[in-house]
Amino acid sequence: MNNGRFAISLHILTLLCKSRGELLSSDYIAGSININPVLVRKEIIQLRKAGYVDSKEGKNGGCFLVKKAEEISLAELFKLVYQNPVLSLAKNIPNPNCPVGKAINTNLSQLYREVEEAMLSKLAKTNLAEFCNKFD
Amino acid sequence: MNNGRFAISLHILTLLCKSRGELLSSDYIAGSININPVLVRKEIIQLRKAGYVDSKEGKNGGCFLVKKAEEISLAELFKLVYQNPVLSLAKNIPNPNCPVGKAINTNLSQLYREVEEAMLSKLAKTNLAEFCNKFD
């Protein structure tokens, strides 16, 4: 899944957090990330569904943060963005007639769950407010 | 980076571990994983460079484990396979004229390092021998 969606979402949230009170347009945000504004709007849809942001349509519209930055856990953000596992199984179905092939996916999935659990507990220790403090 | 290389490498090592003493051909291994034998051979090249396996060319050749399964840490395997970070930055260079854009990659990279560190310490707690014990 190595796409940049977590980076993009966190960039958006950081900008919104730094500009609390203002409305930021997808064009402005896209200019900071240096990606296409449509991708920003798509990402914002997810952030809105999760209750982190809201947006105002029409002229002078834009996006704004509706949740306290302290309450936006990076673990939650991570889960929102990567609904598929970070580590993936091989695409093909392993040979069910082989003792290893038969059980590998179950065993790998268990391992992956544990590993992702470890990532998430690390991420759960921090939040948007802390991340934003790293900027001027 | 969401490719299945970790899954494939671990599958190969599991088969070799279960068949200690025998030589397994890339065709046989590919049949268990259900992928192309050339991919297996490419993966084996990496495993050999890392000193986990060796292979014998020519008729009746194949691949075999040369390291104790207890000494093959899944964290080391993970690092071998994923030399690029698991979590990735956005592809484009963020706007250096924006205070957030200017610093985001540094801050994200720091976060990613910590998260990957957490994954690796989890993986470091286990090894190939333990993983293999999960199979009949």
Next chain:
DNA sequence: TATAACTGTAACAAATTAAATTACATTAAG
């Protein structure tokens, strides 16, 4: 109320990455 500046969304195109395939040289057994 017409225009301009936004968001929302769908449909499509391009670029990138991953996986598979083909081909063939090399090695070793028998």
Next chain:
DNA sequence: CTTAATGTAATTTAATTTGTTACAGTTATA
């Protein structure tokens, strides 16, 4: 010599991610 393997390069195909275009809907305000 023939057969069965690895090693490796080159190419093709498929899948995924990213970008683009287009336009309908919304709202402020001249």
